[in-house]
Each structure stands twice: as structure tokens, then as C-alpha cells.
Amino acid sequence: MLTDLGTVNEILEKHGYQRASLIGILQDIQSRMNYLPRKALLHLSRCLDIPLAEIYEVATFYKAFHLEPKGRHTIQVCLGTACHVRGSRRILSYLESLLEVKAGGTTKDLSFSLETVNCLGACALGPLLVIDRKYYGKMSTNRMEEILKKYR
Template sequence: MTQINMAEDIKNAADKIIDAHRFDKMQLIGILHDLQAHQRWLPREVLEYLAEKLDLPINQIYHVATFFKAFYLKPRGKHTCTVCLGTACHVRGAPKLLENLERNLNIKAGETTPDLMFSLEAVNCVGACALGPVVICDGEYHGHMTNIKTDRLLRQVKAKDKEENKAKELVEA
């Protein structure tokens, strides 16, 4: 058995998830999904641990994790902003929205801020063309977006985080 370096809390969470799926190799996708939900991404050591626990080759786990776009092998931000660059959104100014967000967050599409607060994505058509240009933030659709509205949205997300952190500090004090 190889020695895998993992924080204790991550290992405990992984154990619970694997156990909940009864160590069933057939549930690999569901296990990966639950593991990712815990950390927002799938670190290498977690995949190695899973391979060991399920007695599966690590290559097979990587194959599945890289096949599905829903799995992330790099750290993700707490919040995800997605700009639709499909044709309907594109002609209504979506590229300008993306540029503005890239400038604002100081990252490019496909990247995550170093403080792990935001991930920025660009996709092609999210099926809400009539609302274009569309920005999706943490799963919530925002239509007819402009740079001003996008800036406001970012400020709201940051302000909400601040409030939550304050409340957390008060509870822990």
C-alpha cells in the first residue's frame, strides 16, 4: 500500500463518501461527483486514495475524471462566473462582458483567482438565447447583462461573502 499524503479532514470526508457508495466500483462517477462537491475539485491525492480504496488502476480513474467536463482537476473558486459566448450572446456584446470580468478578476477565462474566490468560464450557448447576453453566477442566470450590471453582480457576491464571514466570526467568537 502506498503512502498518500492527505489532510485528515479530507481523508475522513473521502472515507465517508466511499463508504456511502459501499466501495462500489460501478458507482465511480457518483463517488467522483461527491468527492468534488466536498472540495470543488479533485486533487491528485484524492484520486490516488480512491484508486487504492476501490482497488482500481489510477489510470482508469483519471480516464473517467478527464472524460467528463463536469470534473475539475485544478482548484476551483468558491464562486463560478460563466459568460455565454454563443452566437446570440456574442452579437449582443458578450465578448465585452468577458473582457470586463477578466480585467475585474485579473484572470483569463478558464482560470481561478489565486485566493480561490472566483473561477471564470466561457461557454457556448446555455439555452437562454432570448436573455442574451447571459452571465451565470453560481448557477443563477442573469440575462440582458451589461458591464455595469456585471460589476454590480460581482460586488453583490463579494458583499454577501463578507457578511457571511462576519456572521461566522461572530458565531465562533
């Protein structure tokens, strides 16, 4: 199911097979398939007549794209300036040691992907943690374990 090319065709259809929509197409593929499978990119290359290398160039340039499967839950630690001055680095290193995974990685049991983002625009609530689009504001290390429990 992960490399269901029908889904890719559907997305291509929606974007009218436009080369200029490549970023939008990749975003849609990722939101449907959780990451960018190589098979899907190969298919894209043939349908849009773009060299595979060029697709990889775009897919690796933009931070939002993932070439590996992600965990069931995505934890994003905001490292924007406002969060930084309120200690978001500490939140990140605490999470890294708790989950035994480095930022950008996924836990072995595929339950969590740990990511960093530059700013989510909810600076009043820093340090900010987002798990699957749910915002947890004013984070401190001692609240973390309890929050993670809900997702384990």
C-alpha cells in the same frame, strides 16, 4: 479538512463501491470538497481497484472536473449559440480584463473562478452570467461592475 478521506469513504459507501459509478463519485467528491484533491483520487484508486491513470483519464476528459482548488465564487459565462449571437464573447473578455484572469483560471486572491459553459438552457435571457448558481440574464458590460461588487 480538504482531503478528509472520511468524506470520500462516505461517498463510496453511497455508491456501493461500484466502478461504474466513478463519474458520480467524482461529482460528489467535487461538490463536497470544491475540487478533486490528488489524495482523494489515490484513495479512490485503492478502494475501487482502478489504476490512478484511469481515474485521471476520466477526471481530465470531462469538463466539469477540477484538479485545482477553486475560488470562493464561481462565475460562469454562457457561450452557447444564443448567448454568442448576443455578444457573450465581449462579456467574457470584459470580465477577463476586469478580474485580470483568463477563462478557466482563478483570481490570485482566490475570490473568483472564471469559467465558460456551453449552454445553460436559459437562452431567452442571453447573454447569461451565473455566479454561484444565481442567474444574471441580459447582461451588458456596464452592469458587470455593480454585480461583482456584491461578491467582493
